[in-house]
Amino acid sequence: MAHYTFTMPVSEAQVRALRVNDTVSIEGTLFGIRDANQIALFDKGRTTRFDMRGHAAIHTAPNVRRVDKSAGHPTGYAPVCVGTTTSARMERFTRPLMEQLGVRLIIGKGGLGKASAEAFASLGGAYLAIIGGTAALETTWVEAIEDVDLDDLHPESLWKFRVHGFGPLLVAMDSHGGSLYEVVDAEARGRRAQALAKLGIP
Amino acid sequence: MKVDPQQVEEIARELYIRALKILPPDVKEGFARLAGSETDGTARQVLDTMIRNIRIAEETENMLCQDTGIPIYKVTIGRGVAIEGADLQRAIRRGCERATREHPLRSSVVHPITRRNEQTSCGPGIPPIHFEYSDEPESLVIEMVPKGSGSENNSWLKMAFPADGVNAIKTFVVDCVLEAGGKTCPPTIVGVGIGGTSDLCVALAKKAATRALGTECEDPEGAALERALGEAVNMLGVGPQGLGGDSTAFAVHVEVAATHITLNPVAVNMQCHSARRASAAISPAGVSYGF
Numbered sequence: 150m151a152h153y154t155f156t157m158p159v160s161e162a163q164v165r166a167l168r169v170n171d172t173v174s175i176e177g178t179l180f181g182i183r184d185a186n187q188i189a190l191f192d193k194g195r196t197t198r199f200d201m202r203g204h205a206a207i208h209t210a211p212n213v214r215r216v217d218k219s220a221g222h223p224t225g226y227a228p229v230c231v232g233t234t235t236s237a238r239m240e241r242f243t244r245p246l247m248e249q250l251g252v253r254l255i256i257g258k259g260g261l262g263k264a265s266a267e268a269f270a271s272l273g274g275a276y277l278a279i280i281g282g283t284a285a286l287e288t289t290w291v292e293a294i295e296d297v298d299l300d301d302l303h304p305e306s307l308w309k310f311r312v313h314g315f316g317p318l319l320v321a322m323d324s325h326g327g328s329l330y331e332v333v334d335a336e337a338r339g340r341r342a343q344a345l346a347k348l349g350i351p
Numbered sequence: 352m353k354v355d356p357q358q359v360e361e362i363a364r365e366l367y368i369r370a371l372k373i374l375p376p377d378v379k380e381g382f383a384r385l386a387g388s389e390t391d392g393t394a395r396q397v398l399d400t401m402i403r404n405i406r407i408a409e410e411t412e413n414m415l416c417q418d419t420g421i422p423i424y425k426v427t428i429g430r431g432v433a434i435e436g437a438d439l440q441r442a443i444r445r446g447c448e449r450a451t452r453e454h455p456l457r458s459s460v461v462h463p464i465t466r467r468n469e470q471t472s473c474g475p476g477i478p479p480i481h482f483e484y485s486d487e488p489e490s491l492v493i494e495m496v497p498k499g500s501g502s503e504n505n506s507w508l509k510m511a512f513p514a515d516g517v518n519a520i521k522t523f524v525v526d527c528v529l530e531a532g533g534k535t536c537p538p539t540i541v542g543v544g545i546g547g548t549s550d551l552c553v554a555l556a557k558k559a560a561t562r563a564l565g566t567e568c569e570d571p572e573g574a575a576l577e578r579a580l581g582e583a584v585n586m587l588g589v590g591p592q593g594l595g596g597d598s599t600a601f602a603v604h605v606e607v608a609a610t611h612i613t614l615n616p617v618a619v620n621m622q623c624h625s626a627r628r629a630s631a632a633i634s635p636a637g638v639s640y641g642f
Binding site for chain 1: 500594
């Protein structure tokens, strides 16, 4: 179990070195993705001006405040509370995110499924688990909102954050077929009969 | 007691913001209990991070979670309270909109077909405002729950048959917890509705999921079932965030209603570890805020 500090963007080799149970902290750029903006990008043919190649994307839609544009707030948005949403809803977007936009790392909570695991293995990606529901902490790692695209979908815009010490995040799915969620799920289902027996069900 | 709609509006605004920032003491105690008994190393770290987040939210006066949820209000009207019902409803809705605009909060509410976000946390039928009545003299209590979507997306109803018995209910609850895995942000409060009609059964599950930890089902059969189910689901090892461990649920809560001779309904609705709620009691002495 190793810890890595990644200054974004990263190479395929850096991501392929990750193994389940390693930890990662992100420095620099982090993109925010969500249901509506991925539907727009991959189902409705919209495009983004962001270059996401080699970058990390987090499943989020933040609370923001409108402020005067300044060097610290180039978009006129200041972060209020930035957290993470459940990844499973966006399972089918993992492959197009990687193939079409070149994203290498997905940060989320609750895990992704088989199709994502296959995309990570064939294209060189990984899933980094953040602790869901700990947005007050997560917000302290966000320095600024550097840019925003597709903002007509607000708050499900495509966000570009500048982060510092964003982590540690747990490598929960790697490019070698490893998935903590699959292991825990199989073990839990293996204990189903025992739990039912405890309830008097043969 | 005459209640001013303007006061209700201020309270509805304040409750939404308070609920998002201050976790109720029973949930904090629930965390302490789980952290004290958890045997898995990763799970202990996850729980510690969640506890740290509660402290940071209070120190920085920030929201616990980014998900502002679906705002839900419940009003319990006592005896001798004078306010027009329609004014009361409008005041709550305005308070909810103002919290969103003035704090500001992320509006997490969209039209279900167009998916358009009005940036108000409101829309057709939202916020739901439930009414109950009590014998308490000169008392108006408003409760608020911002219901997060990670847990709400894991909601189930099964219209089992009487021949399937209570075993069908127990099995269903265990299978829902397995199906939810880490998606509901465990440790959760697993809310179980038993009986009623299909819609009442689902409403009971929500009531159970949003009940304070440490409270018991008023029906003794329901109370016995929630203890047994609580032990059983925590044998599964789903753990905090679905990453493994003992702490899958703070508790299983059950609410029951009588049902038809041909029905055996069971519903499950979960509350995530950020089990947020806030309340305000209006009396002739003034307003007091709580959970």
